[in-house]
Amino acid sequence: MKQMEQHAPSPLDDFLFDLNGYLILQDAIAPELLARLNAEFDAFPADLEMGAWYRGAQRRDYTPDTGLELHQAVELGAPFEELIDHPSWIDHLRHYCGEEKSYVEGLFIDESIASVRTEGGHHPVHSGGYRGALRGRYSYEHGVFRCGQCNIIVALTDIGEGDGATMVVPGSHKSNLPHPLQGDYARGDRMDALPGAVPVYLNKGDALLFCDGLMHGGSSRTNPGERRIIIYRYGPLWGASRFGYVYDREFLDGLTPPRRKILQPVPPVERKQSNEG
Numbered sequence: 695m696k697q698m699e700q701h702a703p704s705p706l707d708d709f710l711f712d713l714n715g716y717l718i719l720q721d722a723i724a725p726e727l728l729a730r731l732n733a734e735f736d737a738f739p740a741d742l743e744m745g746a747w748y749r750g751a752q753r754r755d756y757t758p759d760t761g762l763e764l765h766q767a768v769e770l771g772a773p774f775e776e777l778i779d780h781p782s783w784i785d786h787l788r789h790y791c792g793e794e795k796s797y798v799e800g801l802f803i804d805e806s807i808a809s810v811r812t813e814g815g816h817h818p819v820h821s822g823g824y825r826g827a828l829r830g831r832y833s834y835e836h837g838v839f840r841c842g843q844c845n846i847i848v849a850l851t852d853i854g855e856g857d858g859a860t861m862v863v864p865g866s867h868k869s870n871l872p873h874p875l876q877g878d879y880a881r882g883d884r885m886d887a888l889p890g891a892v893p894v895y896l897n898k899g900d901a902l903l904f905c906d907g908l909m910h911g912g913s914s915r916t917n918p919g920e921r922r923i924i925i926y927r928y929g930p931l932w933g934a935s936r937f938g939y940v941y942d943r944e945f946l947d948g949l950t951p952p953r954r955k956i957l958q959p960v961p962p963v964e965r966k967q968s969n970e971g
């Protein structure tokens with residue numbers, strides 16, 4: 695198996711990430727890992743009920759229109775573990791949201807999702823700098839990035855026109871005003887024609903890296919077939935699982951130490967028997 699090269703963020707990456715809030719990492723995963731991940735997707739039970747578990751992951755679709763979304767995808771098997779500290783992006787994540795050059799340097803994955811979208815599916819626009827949660831906030835000050843959360847979306851299928859590409863509003867991670875035509879997330883408004891939004895077309899194996907504070911969502915899939923992506927959300931090591939998922943000891947012990955450190959950066963303190971009372 696060919697090892698991928700470690701990619702460090704370049705000055706151009708930093709400039710474009712600051713400017714736009716996202717980067718496209720071409721050929722981020724090797725064809726053989728792509729094939730193994732797609733084989734895992736082929737085996738997903740398509741009729742899994744909401745809330746039901748498949749291996750260590752749970753079906754939890756974000757909205758009725760997003761399609762099958764398995765949360766805790768890191769627990770779906772070995773190929774998913776390889777994405778945790780993948781050399782194509784891990785140094786970018788450490789740099790953008792890993793509290794670099796501070797006393798709490800390090801990363802944590804607080805959500806991981808395997809997503810299958812079919813015809814008619816979409817994900818309404820959300821986030822943006824305006825009144826954004828601290829968790830997704832963008833910041834660059836004193837020569838360091840301090841993003842609250844950055845996402846990696848890995849494309850397992852080619853994503854072109856009509857395939858339901860992720861859309862972003864470049865620069866919106868720094869917005870001070872609400873988008874006047876944003877629509878309503880809960881109502882399921884589609885973002886296809888949102889002024890300022892652009893689709894991010896990807897070849898299978900490419901990855902999209904973006905600050906969660908960027909306005910983003912998924913355009914309508916109008917083509918037949920499936921769009922397959924994996925989303926890993928990274929943030930500082932002191933973060934917590936958004937939905938309260940915890941890893942069991944056996945799973946953590948089976949990981950390589952660098953991967954274990956990203957899923958459990960601060961191991962719990964074991965209380966020792968006290969002599970007093």
Ligand SMILES: O=C(O)CCC(=O)C(=O)O
Nearest residue numbers: 817859860861910911912
């Ligand atoms: O499905 C997509 O393309 C976008 C996903 C998204 O917006 C999210 O998970 O926050």
